[in-house]
Amino acid sequence: MQIRIYYEDTDAGGIVYHTNYIKYCERARSELFFEKGLTPTDGEASGFVVKNINADFLGMSMLGDMVEVTTKLLKKKNSSLILEQSVLKNEKIIFKMEIILVFVREGRPARIPESMSEILD
Amino acid sequence: MQIRIYYEDTDAGGIVYHTNYIKYCERARSELFFEKGLTPTDGEASGFVVKNINADFLGMSMLGDMVEVTTKLLKKKNSSLILEQSVLKNEKIIFKMEIILVFVREGRPARIPESMSEILD
């Protein structure tokens, strides 16, 4: 998934504001569903919730840059996932994180639906 | 209402990203309700919807600045409001807009509830 850096993504330091890399990763996770005509929920009261993020900021990007987000499944359990997501600029990793997601239904961890499970493999 | 300018508010131009002034005005509108322990809705399917914004960008602000947002009711009808909102820095207006808001219930314009009506006077 390719993402362009716009003014809104940068800050007065002249580079991309740090939390935006984490937003780009969320876009990439959602896009896995959207591009199949699905959403990352099977109803109002369900969806993936972020439990933990461990993120390394390794480089920087600037206005007008194109970056790429990659997503790799590290581990899948009944109701949770561990993904590794990276942001690359010119094929060099500038951001990398491990993220733990839990599928929640009515506020409680629940089995990830089959249909979603396939998308994330 | 006082608002501090943080890194997230600025862009690579070194100043506040233009649309953020419109966000500050929304914060000020919502704060009128929150400070009374209310929300700007009386249920899931109701709330104010923005119809039109006419905004003049008159000055700029930067990282660390404190700005102030003022809100004045220009006109009130059954289901809509016209407000004038300004952002000031050192008592000088740097942003000013007129905004038309419509109260909507289940997707249709509806009478503004009495309780809300008072808050906005």
Add this chain to the structure above:
Amino acid sequence: MQIRIYYEDTDAGGIVYHTNYIKYCERARSELFFEKGLTPTDGEASGFVVKNINADFLGMSMLGDMVEVTTKLLKKKNSSLILEQSVLKNEKIIFKMEIILVFVREGRPARIPESMSEILD
């Protein structure tokens, strides 16, 4: 220019937060430059500054939607531009604005550089 609606674009009302349409229009203006390998500045101290926005919010969009941004030049003067920008969903206009931009160099209005002038025609 196609834009996907992600979680970050929506708010607790379940639809796109109003100011984000104005951000999408900025993305579209910048993209005119980026896609040609340029930026909307010819040095640190120059660039386009927003002077006025008059925006009509005509419809709504939601998580996962694809919207399109169109940009039309209404008027061009030495140092300023008036553009009409629209956001469309399923070929229906859901947002439309007129925006006045001024080219500024070291804090003062300045002649729009030739190279940029062509891009905006």
Add this chain to the structure above:
Amino acid sequence: MQIRIYYEDTDAGGIVYHTNYIKYCERARSELFFEKGLTPTDGEASGFVVKNINADFLGMSMLGDMVEVTTKLLKKKNSSLILEQSVLKNEKIIFKMEIILVFVREGRPARIPESMSEILD
């Protein structure tokens, strides 16, 4: 530091968008400087850069909530800091992160200036 949750902070899930907690922590770090009339840089080419974030998302917050951000210094070296920052709602921790910050001058790690060093103790 008290922070109010506005529409812009929430998403279509009805709660605060996950990365915003990390933004609130940045606001709190910057505010340590701003409230003393300083900025977290001593010139254009210097400032703190985020190296690593390890964040636990423990609870949630919603439109209109007031949350509090606390900041604790865990470790200080010549050119880097480790902080623990938490976001609390009704005195309960809903978000907690450890963050490693490096002071950078002209792109390279540099000794944290004395003046800043005191602020962060």
